[in-house]
Amino acid sequence: ATVIKTGSAVVPIASKAVCLPDGKVELFGLPQDREKPLAELAAKAFSSGKSGCVDLEPGVEMFFELHVGAARLLICGAGHIAVSLAKFSLEAGFFPTVLDDRPEYSSALRFPGCRVLTQEFGAALRRTDLGPLRYCVVITRGHSHDLDCLREIMGWETDYVGLIGSRARIGVVKNCLVKEGFSREALDERLFSPIGLA
Numbered sequence: 787a788t789v790i791k792t793g794s795a796v797v798p799i800a801s802k803a804v805c806l807p808d809g810k811v812e813l814f815g816l817p818q819d820r821e822k823p824l825a826e827l828a829a830k831a832f833s834s835g836k837s838g839c840v841d842l843e844p845g846v847e848m849f850f851e852l853h854v855g856a857a858r859l860l861i862c863g864a865g866h867i868a869v870s871l872a873k874f875s876l877e878a879g880f881f882p883t884v885l886d887d888r889p890e891y892s893s894a895l896r897f898p899g900c901r902v903l904t905q906e907f908g909a910a911l912r913r914t915d916l917g918p919l920r921y922c923v924v925i926t927r928g929h930s931h932d933l934d935c936l937r938e939i940m941g942w943e944t945d946y947v948g949l950i951g952s953r954a955r956i957g958v959v960k961n962c963l964v965k966e967g968f969s970r971e972a973l974d975e976r977l978f979s980p981i982g983l984a
Contacts, residue, residue, distance in 0.1 A: 787824060789816070793845030805850075807832050856881040857945075860914070862907060862935040863926035864891035867950065871923065872897050880921065885910055887931075907931055911938035920944040923981060932959050940968060940976070948981030 787803045801815030805828030811821045820842065827840050831850040842848050857880050861868050864886035875882045876899050883901040886892035892904040903910055907926065911934075922944055924935045932949060936959065939947055949956060956979045964970050 787828065787848045787850050789842070789846060790839070790849050791845075791847035794843070797842070797846050805831075857921055858883065860885065860920070860922045860939075862886075862911075862922070862924045862939075863931070864888065864896065864902075865925065865927060867925050869896055871925070872900050876900070883914070885914075886926075906934075908934040908938060911935060921946045923948045923950070925950045929955055929959050929962075933962055936963060936977070937966070940973070944976070946978065947976055948978045950981055951979065 787805055789797055789799050789801045792799050796817050797820065798815055801813075803814065803816055803820075803824050804812045805824060809825050809829070811825050811828065813821060813824075816824075823842060827842065827848070827850065831837070831840070831852055835852065837850055837852045839847055839849050859875050859880040859882045861871055861875075861882055861884045864884050868884055868886075872882045872884055881901070882897075882899075883903065884892060884897045885903045885905065885907060887904065887906050889904050892902050894900075894902050896902075903914075920942055922935075922939050922942075924932050924939070924947070926932050926935060929951070932951070932955075936947075936949070940963070949959065951959070960970070960973050960977070963973060
């Protein structure tokens with residue numbers, strides 16, 4: 787956050803603050819009593835996900851520049867759809883991880899620039915830390931593997947979970963998860979199928 791306009795002698799132009807998502811604020815040239823208002827403004831900026839100008843107080847305008855790491859995308863399944871999705875996601879600024887239990891599919895040669903894991907789905911997902919930005923796409927070769935993945939993923943805090951498949955396959959997967967104790971409402975709200983944009 788940088789002061790770009792000021793009518794205050796105690797808040798000099800070009801003074802700065804670094805604001806973190808956990809509410810911590812480090813001030814550079816700003817008075818200590820501006821820390822709390824800055825933390826509140828920063829929380830709004832993080833929530834909106836957008837950089838922009840805000841008024842710290844009357845006569846004092848700041849520019850909030852939002853910096854976030856590359857969004858991490860988990861692709862469960864390494865078939866032909868995963869190859870195209872991984873390539874496109876890299877171009878869109880994501881850092882993809884591809885997971886499959888078949889070594890002939892989950893190879894670095896098929897997924898250049900991606901992190902590739904050749905492990906059993908459920909076991910790998912119980913150990914995987916994707917960081918704070920979690921985008922997950924489940925495109926495995928069968929609904930039993932979809933279930934292995936979703937049993938773990940649906941317990942995470944995610945920004946997006948997509949499941950590919952026919953309506954019948956999606957219905958089977960959801961019904962199995964409901965029988966195992968997952969909420970139908972949560973599945974309908976958080977599990978995107980069809981995946982992608984309208």
